[in-house]
Amino acid sequence: MKEVVNCECGHVNPHGTILCESCGRVLDDAQKDSKMIDMRYEGSARRSQTYNKSIIDKIWNFFSSVKVGVSLIVILLIASSVGTIFPQEQYIPPTELPKVFYEKEYGFSGKLYYLLGFHNLYSSWWYLICIAMLGTSLLIASIDRVVPLYRSLKKQKIARHEGFLKKQRLFGITSTDKQASDFEEIKKSLESRRYKVKEENGNILAEKGRFSRWGPYVNHAGLIIFLIGGMLRFLPGMYVDEVLWLREGEMKEIPGTEGQYALKNNQFKVEVYDKEEDQTFSAAIDKVGTIVKNYQADVTLYEKEGNTLPGEDAKFQKIKDHSIKVNVPLKHDHFAFYQVDYKLDELSEMTFNLMNKSTKETFGTITISLDDPKTMYKLQNGYSVELMSYFPDFEFDENQEPVTKSPVPNNPAFIFNMKTPDKPEGEVSFVAIQQTLEPLGENTYKMAFAGVDTRNVTALTVRKDLTLWIFFVGGGIFMIGVIQGAYWNHRRIWIQRKDGEIWLAGHTNKNWHGLKRDISMVLEGTNITEPKDQLEAKEVGEKEK
Amino acid sequence: MAELSGNLLYASFVLYLVGTFFFGGAIKDKKGETEKKQNKWAIIAIGLTILGFVAQVGYFITRWLASGHAPVSNLFEFTTFFGMMLIAAFILIYFIYKTPALGLFALPIALLIIAYASMFPREISPLIPALQSDWLHIHVTTAAAGQAVLSISFVAAILYLIKSVDQSKRNKKTFWLEVIMFTMVATLAFVIITSTFSALDYKANFTWMNKYNKEDVFEYHLPALIGPHEGVLLTEGKMKPFVEMPAIIDANKANTVVWSLFSGLILYGLLRLIFRRRVAAIFKPLVKNVNLDLVDEISYRSILIGFPIFTLGALIFAMIWAQIAWTRFWGWDPKEVWALITWLFYAAFLHLRLSRGWHGEKSAWLAVVGFAIIMFNLIVVNLILAGLHSYA
Numbered sequence: 001m002k003e004v005v006n007c008e009c010g011h012v013n014p015h016g017t018i019l020c021e022s023c024g025r026v027l028d029d030a031q032k033d034s035k036m037i038d039m040r041y042e043g044s045a046r047r048s049q050t051y052n053k054s055i056i057d058k059i060w061n062f063f064s065s066v067k068v069g070v071s072l073i074v075i076l077l078i079a080s081s082v083g084t085i086f087p088q089e090q091y092i093p094p095t096e097l098p099k100v101f102y103e104k105e106y107g108f109s110g111k112l113y114y115l116l117g118f119h120n121l122y123s124s125w126w127y128l129i130c131i132a133m134l135g136t137s138l139l140i141a142s143i144d145r146v147v148p149l150y151r152s153l154k155k156q157k158i159a160r161h162e163g164f165l166k167k168q169r170l171f172g173i174t175s176t177d178k179q180a181s182d183f184e185e186i187k188k189s190l191e192s193r194r195y196k197v198k199e200e201n202g203n204i205l206a207e208k209g210r211f212s213r214w215g216p217y218v219n220h221a222g223l224i225i226f227l228i229g230g231m232l233r234f235l236p237g238m239y240v241d242e243v244l245w246l247r248e249g250e251m252k253e254i255p256g257t258e259g260q261y262a263l264k265n266n267q268f269k270v271e272v273y274d275k276e277e278d279q280t281f282s283a284a285i286d287k288v289g290t291i292v293k294n295y296q297a298d299v300t301l302y303e304k305e306g307n308t309l310p311g312e313d314a315k316f317q318k319i320k321d322h323s324i325k326v327n328v329p330l331k332h333d334h335f336a337f338y339q340v341d342y343k344l345d346e347l348s349e350m351t352f353n354l355m356n357k358s359t360k361e362t363f364g365t366i367t368i369s370l371d372d373p374k375t376m377y378k379l380q381n382g383y384s385v386e387l388m389s390y391f392p393d394f395e396f397d398e399n400q401e402p403v404t405k406s407p408v409p410n411n412p413a414f415i416f417n418m419k420t421p422d423k424p425e426g427e428v429s430f431v432a433i434q435q436t437l438e439p440l441g442e443n444t445y446k447m448a449f450a451g452v453d454t455r456n457v458t459a460l461t462v463r464k465d466l467t468l469w470i471f472f473v474g475g476g477i478f479m480i481g482v483i484q485g486a487y488w489n490h491r492r493i494w495i496q497r498k499d500g501e502i503w504l505a506g507h508t509n510k511n512w513h514g515l516k517r518d519i520s521m522v523l524e525g526t527n528i529t530e531p532k533d534q535l536e537a538k539e540v541g542e543k544e545k
Numbered sequence: 546m547a548e549l550s551g552n553l554l555y556a557s558f559v560l561y562l563v564g565t566f567f568f569g570g571a572i573k574d575k576k577g578e579t580e581k582k583q584n585k586w587a588i589i590a591i592g593l594t595i596l597g598f599v600a601q602v603g604y605f606i607t608r609w610l611a612s613g614h615a616p617v618s619n620l621f622e623f624t625t626f627f628g629m630m631l632i633a634a635f636i637l638i639y640f641i642y643k644t645p646a647l648g649l650f651a652l653p654i655a656l657l658i659i660a661y662a663s664m665f666p667r668e669i670s671p672l673i674p675a676l677q678s679d680w681l682h683i684h685v686t687t688a689a690a691g692q693a694v695l696s697i698s699f700v701a702a703i704l705y706l707i708k709s710v711d712q713s714k715r716n717k718k719t720f721w722l723e724v725i726m727f728t729m730v731a732t733l734a735f736v737i738i739t740s741t742f743s744a745l746d747y748k749a750n751f752t753w754m755n756k757y758n759k760e761d762v763f764e765y766h767l768p769a770l771i772g773p774h775e776g777v778l779l780t781e782g783k784m785k786p787f788v789e790m791p792a793i794i795d796a797n798k799a800n801t802v803v804w805s806l807f808s809g810l811i812l813y814g815l816l817r818l819i820f821r822r823r824v825a826a827i828f829k830p831l832v833k834n835v836n837l838d839l840v841d842e843i844s845y846r847s848i849l850i851g852f853p854i855f856t857l858g859a860l861i862f863a864m865i866w867a868q869i870a871w872t873r874f875w876g877w878d879p880k881e882v883w884a885l886i887t888w889l890f891y892a893a894f895l896h897l898r899l900s901r902g903w904h905g906e907k908s909a910w911l912a913v914v915g916f917a918i919i920m921f922n923l924i925v926v927n928l929i930l931a932g933l934h935s936y937a
Contacts, residue, residue: 066896066899069896070893070897070901073889073892073893074889074893076889077886080882080885081882084883084926084930085930088877090877091878104756106793107793122877241873278671280547280612281612281668281669283668284666284668284670284671285671287666287668291670291673292674293671293674295674326675326870327674327675327677327678327870329869336872338871338872340872463872465873468868468874471864471874475860475864479853479861482852482853483853486849486850486852486853487853510845511842512842513642513842536838
């Protein structure tokens with residue numbers, strides 16, 4: 001059988017109720033002797049305050065406690081601040097090894113920071129567990145309070161029990177016997193202050209802003225939705241985060257789109273502010289030298305046409321041209337492309353002349369595309385150059401052998417075999433920037449450097465985030481809830497007639513100054529005295545002791 | 546236009562300063578004792594404050610016109626705007642509660658903030674690509690407004706603590722209250738020292754070895770008490786440093802901090818010598834008529850008003866813009882994290898207040914911590930913790 005508490009007024013309250021939901025009579029013995037009653041959650045029967053037997057009760061009670069919630073907030077707050085002492089791993093230069101970087105930059109404390117894992121603090125298991133616990137606390141604490149609070153506020157009667165009125169913070173008695181006309185005035189005045197006035201047997205309950213009581217629960221719901229959004233990110237297909245380096249003139253499939261889209265970089269440029277043009281800024285420009293005005297990649301987006309068989313070249317159809325700038329990403333079909341990085345003047349082509357070292361006579365010019373070099377360059381009159389090896393990003397390894405660090409032409413080097421009528425077997429020459437080696441003995445001919453062509457490269461972040469709307473909804477609901485709870489107050493005024501006396505009590509969940517001002521304005525010109533603030537009276541009393 | 550803008554800012558500064566004295570007069574006047582009726586002093590004081598605010602809005606608009614963007618794009622502009630919002634928040638709260646004593650403390654704090662702001666470079670600079678967005682105006686102004694309203698709770702808390710902390714015996718409370726007082730005195734000292742040496746056009750150049758063992762240069766604008774690692778003074782006739790810092794520490798910044806602390810200590814010591822009392826005790830007679838419950842409520846109310854504005858500006862608008870400019874709405878950049886910390890702190894404050902009954906003095910100390918976090922985010926995060934937000 002379900003336990004219940006019967007009140008003298010006839011209302012049946014759920015087990016654990018402190019103040020009768022209907023008349024407000026104190027049902028809990030512990031509160032009977034106190035001077036003022038605890039009005040939090042209307043003295044309703046909260047599960048966490050009523051049951052503490054099973055393991056579920058214990059877990060429920062743990063998470064519904066505000067003390068636990070606040071502790072979790074404080075732990076997260078301190079942990080978060082620790083994560084800002086040194087930069088997180090994602091912000092250190094990409095070429096640096098974290099293991100080396102933190103010690104090199106910040107000494108011993110940096111090393112310790114790395115060893116404790118604080119360089120990845122926000123994705124550490126313990127940080128995520130704290131967030132998950134806070135989320136659980138938000139959910140359980142809200143349910144524990146909102147359900148009984150809703151019952152209590154819904155069932156409240158107009159005429160309250162004496163004890164309930166007496167033990168309100170604002171309470172006063174006026175002894176008089178003919179105040180009937182005042183009541184009408186007071187009612188009107190309350191209504192003009194947008195109170196909802198209910199009357200029953202000459203007793204008044206004036207109430208306003210009850211909906212503000214739901215504010216905390218609405219904003220907690222928003223936060224829970226927000227956190228759910230964070231979890232959904234880990235579902236496959238919801239989130240794409242790729243980087244695309246694209247040279248001028250180059251067209252590439254966009255990573256993360258499964259080959260559906262391709263992007264072409266038509267031009268990339270960096271613009272700086274001009275002192276002459278922008279006179280207002282000349283002092284600031286002088287101070288730092290140059291200030292960048294714009295990073296811009298002019299691109300064309302293509303979409304694949306139809307299905308292609310493996311091995312078959314895909315056909316692409318142009319969708320749109322766009323100038324991607326910082327703050328102006330290109331958006332299409334849940335994807336967004338952002339300007340994030342760039343490289344100016346990357347080498348694209350190198351030109352050489354085949355030259356007789358002693359006579360300086362040349363026998364033709366070859367132009368090597370650094371992305372797609374040919375293996376043989378034929379010249380006229382029986383001259384030709386074979387490209388035996390190509391190192392786009394050349395360095396010597398530990399055995400003094402030429403190798404390439406990357407496929408990017410940062411420091412190109414070539415091994416040529418120059419075939420000429422007088423040396424039909426060819427002469428081998430190793431050519432790098434400002435460096436020529438002749439590994440197989442002295443040559444007659446050389447590849448004389450004749451010029452380079454460059455182009456700019458843009459780096460774009462490719463982003464798809466199907467969880468964004470959830471965060472947006474969660475954030476929106478949070479804002480509504482927090483405004484609802486912060487900018488409105490739940491005020492109640494009870495006026496009752498008891499044996500030739502008029503009893504007046506007032507309660508608000510916050511902003512007592514506002515409630516007192518309301519009451520004093522309502523009572524102005526009537527014979528009813530303003531109620532006393534029993535909390536202030538108590539404090540004064542304590543000080544005098 | 547830029548010159549007019551500077552003059553308007555100067556005018557507002559002077560008006561706030563004069564306003565402070567009138568607020569002082571307002572609480573001395575016997576008629577001001579009851580809250581409901583304002584005396585003449587108070588009316589003049591709030592009038593001057595509003596006039597000063599109008600002048601500062603004038604500064605804001607003219608500078609906007611001159612530069613073509615809202616002047617909230619570097620530390621000088623942001624901090625000045627924060628001071629302006631603090632005044633706006635004070636005016637709002639004043640019209641709700643009509644307490645001149647609040648003005649007596651809010652105005653000097655705003656003055657300190659504006660003076661501190663003007664220690665940073667004041668040239669009108671163009672917007673770098675990352676800042677070229679309408680969200681600059683929306684996000685930064687709302688975040689600053691939120692922080693300013695939250696800061697009013699600190700002002701009220703100071704009033705509360707000056708009145709409630711018992712000055713007759715020395716204890717933890719008097720100590721921490723003096724720490725707050727000293728921080729403000731040291732800020733004032735920093736402003737005085739920096740502007741003095743800047744008026745003298747003091748410059749001393751050093752070469753030094755940085756942490757990568759490469760030669761680097763420093764330009765000191767204050768005489769070097771603290772020198773850089775293996776520093777060599779290049780400018781003739783300037784002071785040589787007493788101590789040398791290891792390469793890992795920015796000696797130039799450390800020197801400024803040491804100067805502020807030392808001159809702050811001297812100024813604070815002078816105050817103690819002249820008045821023969823703790824600094825907080827000097828102010829105590831000024832808050833004689835303050836109603837503690839009312840001040841506590843002002844402190845709580847301003848957090849209630851400021852919290853949603855702060856959330857909107859410093860978190861929600863910030864996330865929307867970060868998604869547009871930085872490809873993700875949240876990236877654990879130090880400024881973002883400290884905005885989150887501020888938010889978590891005030892959330893904890895509200896829960897403690899609602900459910901655990903932290904009222905009065907406890908709540909006042911919390912409001913002080915909250916303001917310390919806001920200042921930390923404004924000063925330390927920008928100047929020391931490098932990140933995406935370090936523009937100035």
